[in-house]
């Protein structure tokens with residue numbers, strides 16, 4: 001089975017989909033592995049390293065796409081590359097399907113079996129291939145580091161002959177994978193950390209990291225069967241904002257990570273709450289790419305409101321491209337290995353498997369994802 005790995009061409013993206021160590025693993029499965037020349041250069045992996053791992057290097061993306069049985073890449077495919085692929089080709093990447101209806105339609109019409117890595121179920125068996133978790137982990141770390149860099153106070157407490165410096169106060173909103181890592185990183189840097197999430201189950205996790213859980217009584221909130229937050233009613237959101245305004249006012253740094261699966265991120269911080277914060281405070285909106293948690297936040301921009309900085313940088317995991325690539329590459333390698341038939345030396349697209357059921361969007365000219373159909377038709 002011929003697997004082609006395509007070099008990422010999205011502007012500013014430094015992460016790479018496959019590192020040489022994973023290339024070696026795929027070659028050991030007896031896959032015929034081809035990579036596009038320059039695949040790993042943004043993380044300093046040379047073509048020679050991939051060749052040493054057993055891959056063949058090609059300078060023609062067109063030829064790779066036309067001949068591959070399976071294509072691996074990082075971001076969604078550009079529309080004009082879809083028609084180059086063979087009918088029946090399995091394409092594995094981020095796909096952002098809920099915001100990419102046209103692309104999904106192109107993949108369906110081209111007869112591509114498109115796997116959306118974001119749709120891999122959050123189950124124990126799928127953890128090793130969960131790109132949402134691996135990248136959110138790095139993103140949470142990056143958010144805390146970014147905040148520390150932009151705040152003009154230090155994070156830790158210091159007792160010095162020149163006096164005692166109080167620790168910075170960090171408030172993290174949304175305690176999924178990214179939020180937990182942001183808490184852990186801010187704690188390691190010495191900040192006093194508070195956190196809030198609408199899912200009450202995370203209180204224990206927050207406490208176990210040595211942070212304080214901010215209690216706001218919202219009534220019934222719950223979570224979906226996959227562990228995702230449910231959207232709040234407008235009344236609940238108003239109560240939440242009131243409770244959070246106080247925590248924001250005492251914070252030097254606010255990191256927002258709140259997401260709702262398949263929907264726009266909830267708007268949690270408004271201009272009034274920003275105005276109630278101390279000038280010099282820093283906010284990082286980690287949800288900026290899915291609509292933003294903070295009113296007025298802008299993608300890849302720092303805005304200032306009443307002396308408070310709101311940072312809306314996208315692709316936070318990409319700031320630590322080598323580590324993020326290492327993890328993405330391991331995830332994608334584990335995905336291929338999990339479904340690899342060692343005897344037949346092919347990837348088995350097992351339609352009865354829960355992981356494939358969750359992540360396969362288009363197949364044999366049909367849209368096959370029930371989740372996609374139910375959310376996209378709303």
Ligand code: NAD
Pocket residue numbers: 121122123124126127130132133136173174175176177178179196197198199226227228229230232240257258259260261266268
């Ligand atoms: P996410 O990125 O979808 O959302 C981030 C956080 O925002 C979530 O904790 C969510 O509850 C929170 N949120 C949503 N609306 C909010 C609001 N109004 N105010 C405050 N917070 C709000 O989350 P994620 O990191 O992808 O994790 C989603 C779930 O998947 C979690 O339950 C997590 O534990 C679970 N998970 C399971 C596995 C596994 O078992 N393999 C792996 C990773 C994550």
